[in-house]
Amino acid sequence: MSCSQRRISILASCAAIVLVFVLSFPAGCGNDDFARPIQQFQSASAVVIGAARQSLQQMNDVEEKSELNRQIFEGEAFDESKIKSKDVISADELNARVNALDQLTRYTSALADLAALKAPAAVAQKFQDVGSGFKALSKDAEKLLGASGSFFDNPKFSGAVQVAAAGIGAVVRAVEERRSRREIEKEIRDHDADVNLLIKLVGDELGLAYQRRKQAESGEGVFLTNSLKLELAKPRGGDPVLRLLVGDRLRAWRNRQPALANADPKPSVDAMQKAHQALVAYLTAGKSPKNLSELLAAAQSFADRVQPLGQAIAALVGNF
Amino acid sequence: MPTKVEMVTQIGDVLTQIDAILSAPNFSPSDPSWQQLFALRKHLDDQQRGLVQEIIEDNTPSFNAVAIELGKAAGSLAQVGQDITKIGTILDTVSLVASLVDKVLNFVA
Numbered sequence: 001m002s003c004s005q006r007r008i009s010i011l012a013s014c015a016a017i018v019l020v021f022v023l024s025f026p027a028g029c030g031n032d033d034f035a036r037p038i039q040q041f042q043s044a045s046a047v048v049i050g051a052a053r054q055s056l057q058q059m060n061d062v063e064e065k066s067e068l069n070r071q072i073f074e075g076e077a078f079d080e081s082k083i084k085s086k087d088v089i090s091a092d093e094l095n096a097r098v099n100a101l102d103q104l105t106r107y108t109s110a111l112a113d114l115a116a117l118k119a120p121a122a123v124a125q126k127f128q129d130v131g132s133g134f135k136a137l138s139k140d141a142e143k144l145l146g147a148s149g150s151f152f153d154n155p156k157f158s159g160a161v162q163v164a165a166a167g168i169g170a171v172v173r174a175v176e177e178r179r180s181r182r183e184i185e186k187e188i189r190d191h192d193a194d195v196n197l198l199i200k201l202v203g204d205e206l207g208l209a210y211q212r213r214k215q216a217e218s219g220e221g222v223f224l225t226n227s228l229k230l231e232l233a234k235p236r237g238g239d240p241v242l243r244l245l246v247g248d249r250l251r252a253w254r255n256r257q258p259a260l261a262n263a264d265p266k267p268s269v270d271a272m273q274k275a276h277q278a279l280v281a282y283l284t285a286g287k288s289p290k291n292l293s294e295l296l297a298a299a300q301s302f303a304d305r306v307q308p309l310g311q312a313i314a315a316l317v318g319n320f
Numbered sequence: 321m322p323t324k325v326e327m328v329t330q331i332g333d334v335l336t337q338i339d340a341i342l343s344a345p346n347f348s349p350s351d352p353s354w355q356q357l358f359a360l361r362k363h364l365d366d367q368q369r370g371l372v373q374e375i376i377e378d379n380t381p382s383f384n385a386v387a388i389e390l391g392k393a394a395g396s397l398a399q400v401g402q403d404i405t406k407i408g409t410i411l412d413t414v415s416l417v418a419s420l421v422d423k424v425l426n427f428v429a
Contacts (some may be wrong), residue, residue, distance in 0.1 A: 063369075070362070088373075153375050204325045208372045211332045215365055218339040222361070225343040233348065 034116040037299030038109070041275050044299075045105040047306040048272055051265040051313045052101055052202070055209045056094045059151070060087040066216040073223040088151035088212075096140050097152075100161060100202050101269075103133040107168055107195065108276045111188065115283040120175050120184060131172035134165035152205055164198040167191025189284040196273060203269030210264040217253070217260055224250045262312035271305040274298045322387035324371065324378040327424065331368045334394050334417055335361065341402050341410065353407045360414045367421040374428045383427060390420045 063086035071078060110126040141158040167190075174187045228246050231238035278298035282291040322330075338361045341347065347354055377383065397413045400406050 088369075151369075151373050155375070204323075207325055208328055211328050212369065212372065215332055215335050215368060218336050219361075219365065222339045222342045222358075226349045229345070230349055233350070 034112060037275075037279075037296050038112045038116075040299040040303040041112070041272075041279075042105070042109060044268070044275075044302045044306040045101075045108075045272060047310040047313075048265060048268045049098060049101050049105065051263070051268065051306075051309050052206055053094070053098045054313055054317070055206055055213070055263070055265055056089060056097060059089045059209050059212065062213045062216045063088055066219055069220055069223045073227065092140065093144055093152060093154065096137065096144060096157070096161075097202055097205060099133075099137050099140065100157075100198060103130060103137055104164075104195065104199055104202075104276075105272075106130050106133060108279060111276075111279055111283055114175075114184070115279060115287070120178060120181065124175050127172045127175045131169055134161075134168050138162055138165040152208075157201060157205070160194075160198045160201045163194045164191075167194040185284040188280060192277070192280050196277065199269065199273045199276065203266050203273065206269060207264060207266030210266065213263070214260065217256065221253055224253055256316065259312040259315035262308040263316055265309060268302070268306045268309045271298075271302040275302040321379060321384050322391065324376055324383075327378070327387055327390065327421075328368060328371055330390060330394050331364060331371070331417070331421060334397060334414070335364055335368065337397060337402070338364070338414060341404065344402055344404060347404050353411065356411055357407070357414065360411070360418060364414065364418055364421070367418060367425065370425055371421065374425060376424065376427050380427070383424065386420050386423050390417060390424075393417045393420060 064083045067083045067086045068078075070076075071082070106126075107130045110123055110130050113123040113126060114120065138161055141154075141161040144154040145158055170191055171184065171187045174184045224246060228243065228250065231243055231246065237243070275295075275298040278291070278295040282288075282295045285291055338357060342354065342358060342361065349355070349358070378387075393413055393416045397410065397417070400409055400413070
């Protein structure tokens with residue numbers, strides 16, 4: 001074999017090896033393909049969890065402030081008991097909802113590790129932690145069943161948590177028992193509707209909380225503009241100091257409106273759900289390039305969706 | 321089929337429109353129509369809170385039928401906009417919305 005023939009042969013062998021590598025690792029099989037969407041998912045989820053906590057934490061304040069504004073505007077005597085009677089959520093209810101979102105994020109993160117071709121044994125601990133987290137959440141949700149006068153549908157929430165916990169428990173068991181990847185994926189697929197039901201329920205509840213805040217803010221606009229109208233209707237335009245005070249509150253109210261328009265966490269939870277679904281589709285349906293591109297798009301869409309939410313929540317902190 | 325969450329959002333849109341009307345510079349709080357609309361606003365706000373709190377099956381034909389009627393009423397209110405000269409129509413439509421929400425609240429399990 002001549003020198004040039006040997007060179008051609010070596011080049012051909014190298015090309016073949018490169019081709020084998022390329023064909024063996026189609027798009028989506030490498031861990032690098034996952035780094036970005038998973039990081040996006042985790043960062044975006046952290047924003048959603050923060051937004052959920054804030055939305056729920058402010059619910060009582062929002063309702064109380066709305067009642068106080070009404071009493072002032074209608075010239076009623078200050079009545080603390082009436083104000084307190086508007087409280088709508090307990091600390092336990094709030095924590096259970098936020099914890100549900102947190103555990104759901106951890107579950108999706110564990111699925112991502114599995115999808116990134118990590119051996120089930122390598123991700124077992126993460127799945128076990130998720131399983132324990134859901135068991136604890138189940139117990140907490142069950143305790144809410146006895147809560148009276150709740151704003152939210154606790155029996156529905158508790159039921160959705162129990163079902164999701166049971167489904168995730170089955171996935172955790174499959175991982176713990178070192179079953180075949182195909183069997184684990186089947187468990188994930190079989191129980192994903194239960195997980196999605198819980199994500200949707202939490203998203204719906206956050207949407208309802210946002211609607212109440214929107215209404216309280218809208219109502220405050222009525223109190224302020226009409227207080228000003230009443231003052232202006234007085235001889236010589238009423239008291240200028242009072243007008244300035246009301247005007248200041250009206251200015252602050254107006255400044256909050258752009259942030260408030262983006263503070264609904266529900267669309268972000270919907271985007272989170274789509275990213276989760278795309279990951280499960282990728283993981284359980286052959287890891288095709290099409291599924292990978294859908295996963296990348298869903299993670300990007302989730303990241304894009306939470307950006308204005310994060311800004312809005314930051315702008316509204318302590319400002320309502 | 322419309323859901324409870326969608327209905328709550330729809331009531332919210334109606335409330336926002338009412339608030340814009342109540343805040344209009346040429347609509348005085350001393351006007352009896354203003355007072356009437358404000359009272360309806362408070363009632364609708366309480367109804368919205370009640371709807372959020374109650375456990376209601378929203379996948380039934382009766383809920384769906386009321387939700388469709390509510391959508392139509394909200395749509396016709398949106399068409400009137402903030403035209404104070406049509407305050408009679410506005411008050412009638414908001415009353416209709418409130419009576420439809422009452423129907424839904426009667427579905428409570």
